[in-house]
Amino acid sequence: MKTRILGFVALFAVIGAAINGLFVVPADLNQGDAQRVMYVHVASAWLAYASFGVTAIAGLVYLIRRDVRLDALALAGAEVGVMFTAFAIWGGMMWGRPVWGVYWQWEDPRLTTTALLLALYVGYLLLRRLTDDPARRAGRAAVVGLIAAVDIPIVHFSVIWWRGLHQGPTIGDPSKILNPSAPLQFVLALLAMLAAFTLVWVYLLIRRYQLARLEWQLEDEARRGRVAAARQVAVPSGVEEPAG
Amino acid sequence: MNALRRDLSVAIAIARKDALSELRGRQAAGSTIFFAAIVLLLFGFALGPDSRRLAEAAPGLLWLAIVFGGLLTMARLHQLEADDGAFEQLALYPVDRRAIYAGKALAGAAAMLVLGGLLLPVVAILYAIPVGAAWLPLLAAVVLGAIGFAAIGTAYAGLTVRMRAREVMLPLLMLPIVAPLLLAAVKATVAALGGDPLGELGSWLQLLVAFDVIMLVVGAGTYGFLLED
Amino acid sequence: MTDAGFVIAAYGVILGGIALYAALLARRLRNAREASGRSDDADSPR
Numbered sequence: 089m090k091t092r093i094l095g096f097v098a099l100f101a102v103i104g105a106a107i108n109g110l111f112v113v114p115a116d117l118n119q120g121d122a123q124r125v126m127y128v129h130v131a132s133a134w135l136a137y138a139s140f141g142v143t144a145i146a147g148l149v150y151l152i153r154r155d156v157r158l159d160a161l162a163l164a165g166a167e168v169g170v171m172f173t174a175f176a177i178w179g180g181m182m183w184g185r186p187v188w189g190v191y192w193q194w195e196d197p198r199l200t201t202t203a204l205l206l207a208l209y210v211g212y213l214l215l216r217r218l219t220d221d222p223a224r225r226a227g228r229a230a231v232v233g234l235i236a237a238v239d240i241p242i243v244h245f246s247v248i249w250w251r252g253l254h255q256g257p258t259i260g261d262p263s264k265i266l267n268p269s270a271p272l273q274f275v276l277a278l279l280a281m282l283a284a285f286t287l288v289w290v291y292l293l294i295r296r297y298q299l300a301r302l303e304w305q306l307e308d309e310a311r312r313g314r315v316a317a318a319r320q321v322a323v324p325s326g327v328e329e330p331a332g
Numbered sequence: 333m334n335a336l337r338r339d340l341s342v343a344i345a346i347a348r349k350d351a352l353s354e355l356r357g358r359q360a361a362g363s364t365i366f367f368a369a370i371v372l373l374l375f376g377f378a379l380g381p382d383s384r385r386l387a388e389a390a391p392g393l394l395w396l397a398i399v400f401g402g403l404l405t406m407a408r409l410h411q412l413e414a415d416d417g418a419f420e421q422l423a424l425y426p427v428d429r430r431a432i433y434a435g436k437a438l439a440g441a442a443a444m445l446v447l448g449g450l451l452l453p454v455v456a457i458l459y460a461i462p463v464g465a466a467w468l469p470l471l472a473a474v475v476l477g478a479i480g481f482a483a484i485g486t487a488y489a490g491l492t493v494r495m496r497a498r499e500v501m502l503p504l505l506m507l508p509i510v511a512p513l514l515l516a517a518v519k520a521t522v523a524a525l526g527g528d529p530l531g532e533l534g535s536w537l538q539l540l541v542a543f544d545v546i547m548l549v550v551g552a553g554t555y556g557f558l559l560e561d
Numbered sequence: 562m563t564d565a566g567f568v569i570a571a572y573g574v575i576l577g578g579i580a581l582y583a584a585l586l587a588r589r590l591r592n593a594r595e596a597s598g599r600s601d602d603a604d605s606p607r
Binding site: 095102106110120121122124125128129132171174175178179182183185186288291292295296298299302303305306309 | 564565567568570571572574575576578579582583586587589590593594596597
């Protein structure tokens with residue numbers, strides 16, 4: 089199956105990019121080996137945002153078209169997104185401790201924004217879990233996913249302004265790696281990891297989507313079964329034999 | 333034009349109804365305000381007794397108390413309809429959903445404004461904040477904050493009020509969303525109280541306006557889907 | 562912890578987490594397919 093092939097390709101790509109980032113690429117002059125964390129940290133963050141873009145857009149189109157497959161896609165995006173967001177925060181902390189000396193830095197806008205991202209989408213998943221009716225669940229989730237996505241740019245700007253006159257720490261600026269003047273090897277290593285992670289992301293999305301569709305169908309069948317059983321109970325005895 | 337006038341009158345009718353039930357059910361609204369005041373008091377115990385530290389923290393504490401009280405307020409404003417099953421009836425009316433939203437959001441903003449307005453003197457007294465000359469920008473911050481909170485609160489309260497675990501779902505969904513509002517409102521308050529030495533008051537108020545506009549648009553746009561639930 | 566320790570912690574948790582999640586999905590998919598009596602995908606991804 090094509091998805092399985094994709095899975096293996098993604099696996100090899102990640103292994104290759106990881107080996108490259110850990111052993112092939114040299115350490116940074118200022119940040120040392122800690123720089124290597126950036127490759128997985130930035131890649132995770134990008135895919136986290138991409139995932140929530142999928143959730144928001146799938147939800148929006150669902151509200152228009154009411155196709156349950158879109159809701160399955162939105163769920164897949166949110167769950168995969170929460171995972172990558174958690175990874176991004178973890179990576180940020182694993183980078184921050186050696187470079188800044190602290191695990192958390194309130195003045196880093198991306199760390200705080202990503203933390204809010206996590207909060208927003210964990211709330212999304214909990215909302216889904218606490219809603220039993222599938223149609224209601226899909227509709228509510230779509231609204232929440234949309235509002236969360238709209239909030240993110242606001243958070244982004246507000247947190248950057250929040251930092252105000254304090255510039256980011258001069259040694260150990262995480263965005264250094266995204267600077268156009270960064271060493272080519274680092275940029276290539278980041279791109280390699282990004283490409284590998286993207287393959288993984290697509291693979292996981294497909295699998296989670298398939299799972300969501302199957303579970304929806306199982307849920308639907310169970311519901312129909314309960315309705316049919318209830319109908320049979322309502323039939324007066326002796327008039328009709330309940331089927332099967 | 334007639335449709336607009338009709339929608340407007342629907343919105344105002346809903347807002348008036350909510351305002352009346354707030355005034356009549358005075359214990360509920362009053363209890364919430366009292367709760368928020370107690371929260372402010374408790375902050376003093378948690379962070380005090382150094383009055384300088386409290387004075388520095390005061391704007392943040394004020395807005396936290398407004399947010400916590402606001403959560404209760406927004407839930408309460410939707411509880412009545414939820415209990416009576418009025419949401420389903422509202423959904424049947426052939427009226428623009430946005431008008432219903434506008435009415436509820438208006439009532440919400442008014443309630444938040446009352447909450448914030450009453451908490452300001454409490455904070456001023458408890459934390460020795462000289463409000464004085466800064467009252468106008470402070471009022472602007474409270475008004476804008478109230479509108480923004482009510483804008484998103486109306487949508488999310490409508491969504492969560494009929495849910496399982498509704499007491500936790502509304503805060504869970506609201507708090508991350510209002511983080512930028514909280515941030516901007518506190519910064520604006522600090523700037524206003526300090527005489528705005530960095531000239532940033534305007535920027536923060538603008539951010540609040542942007543938040544309000546965006547949330548009002550999104551809230552109005554999605555409220556119809558939430559009603560049809 | 563040396564810098565290398567943090568790097569290993571980062572890669573380990575992230576890559577390991579991805580692997581765990583993929584394995585978890587595979588198991589849940591298997592269970593769901595058995596439960597529904599289907600041997601193929603519910604429908605191909607859009």
